[in-house]
Amino acid sequence: MKNLFLGLLVVVSGFYHAQYSGKTQIYILGTVHEPSTILNPQMLFEILNTIQPDVILQELDSEQMKDFQKESMSKNSNEVSAALLYSKKYPKTLNLPFEFEGRNQYRKDNGMVPTDNLTIKLMDSLYKKNALSPVNTIIYEKYQQANTALKDFAQSDIKTLNSLTFESVNRYRQFVQHHEIPKVSNSEEIFARKFVVKPNGEKISYRDGYQLWCNFWDLRNNTMSLNIIKKANEYKGKKIVILTGVQHKYYLKELLDKYNDGNYTVVEYFK
Known part of the structure; x- marks a missing residue:
């Protein structure tokens, strides 16, 4: 019985090795x-x-x-x-x-750049002037807090930046930036009235450009x-x-x- 058990172990071990050894x-x-x-x-x-x-x-x-x-x-x-x-x-x-x-050229051609940075700068300016709606103020504060949490890792080491703890903080921050912040630019009218000119000469609003930039995060x-x-x-x-x-x-x-x-x-x- 002992020999039979050892034999089964060898067979199972061989099967496991054959199943996984060829993987990239x-x-x-x-x-x-x-x-x-x-x-x-x-x-x-x-x-x-x-x-x-x-x-x-x-x-x-x-x-x-x-x-x-x-x-x-x-x-x-x-x-x-x-x-x-x-x-x-x-x-x-x-x-x-x-x-x-x-x-990089794809983002420029579609107006994601520079509307990404311009949108955040305008949002920050409105926040400091208390010009955002109460709901949007809360969203922007969440964004600030998420950024602060990431900055706390700035003096760490590469192992920490590859930790599950950092991944969790970063996942949340990226969610806020790409899925919560657009709620602000999509609901505050000023972002629909500010424009940049794309390389082809067409205008695009901060609102549309920032949304495209957020969508590109998932596509990329x-x-x-x-x-x-x-x-x-x-x-x-x-x-x-x-x-x-x-x-x-x-x-x-x-x-x-x-x-x-x-x-x-x-x-x-x-x-």
């Missing part, structure tokens, strides 16, 4: 883009060197990746600099983009997650590291879990 391993590293005491290229390189990825996915689009090795790209970028250091040590490493194509994260999944299937069984701004990490994790087809597993580096 995805590590999502939440980063800060510019060198600081929280993270610098050498620190990020050491993390990459520990994980030993076969593929590094950068928060860049295909056009930006063409300039990947230019000094102008790496000068102020933790991710690019660290990836170059890692690729120098491991030349076979693939560095690939996973960003929404033409992100969904696009990035689908791009990651494509690469996970293309490089099946490999180890992939995603270098993304910390504010995207929670969203990408949720979407990768939602869309998981069984071909990859998301591994948490920071324990």
Whole structure:
């Protein structure tokens, strides 16, 4: 009976190994883009060197990746600099983009920029003058409090910024910014009467531009997650590291879990 039990364990263990060993391993590293005491290229390189990825996915689009090795790209970028250091040590490493194509120009062309910042500046001005409705005042105060909570992490370290605690605070802040703040700009008439001119010469109101910007947050994260999944299937069984701004990490994790087809597993580096 003992031998039979041991035999079953071997069979089950072998089945488990066969079922999961071929999966792509995805590590999502939440980063800060510019060198600081929280993270610098050498620190990020050491993390990459520990994980030993076969593929590094950068928060860049295909056009930006063409300039990947230019000094102008790496000068102020933790991710690019660290990836170059890692690729120098491991030349076979693939560095690939996973960003929404033409992100910056897309936002400008559709009037999301600069209406995003202009809307918040106007809202802040109205708040300070007590010119927002009582309901909208409460919403804007929630936004301020959420921002303050994020700022409290500004002097922490990269492990803390990849913690579940930070993810929870960040998730709430992003919800307020993209789903609560539009209630203010959509209900206060002044945001419909202020305009910017898009590159094509058309006018767009602060109200419409900010709403488009908020919608793009969901579109962008969904696009990035689908791009990651494509690469996970293309490089099946490999180890992939995603270098993304910390504010995207929670969203990408949720979407990768939602869309998981069984071909990859998301591994948490920071324990």
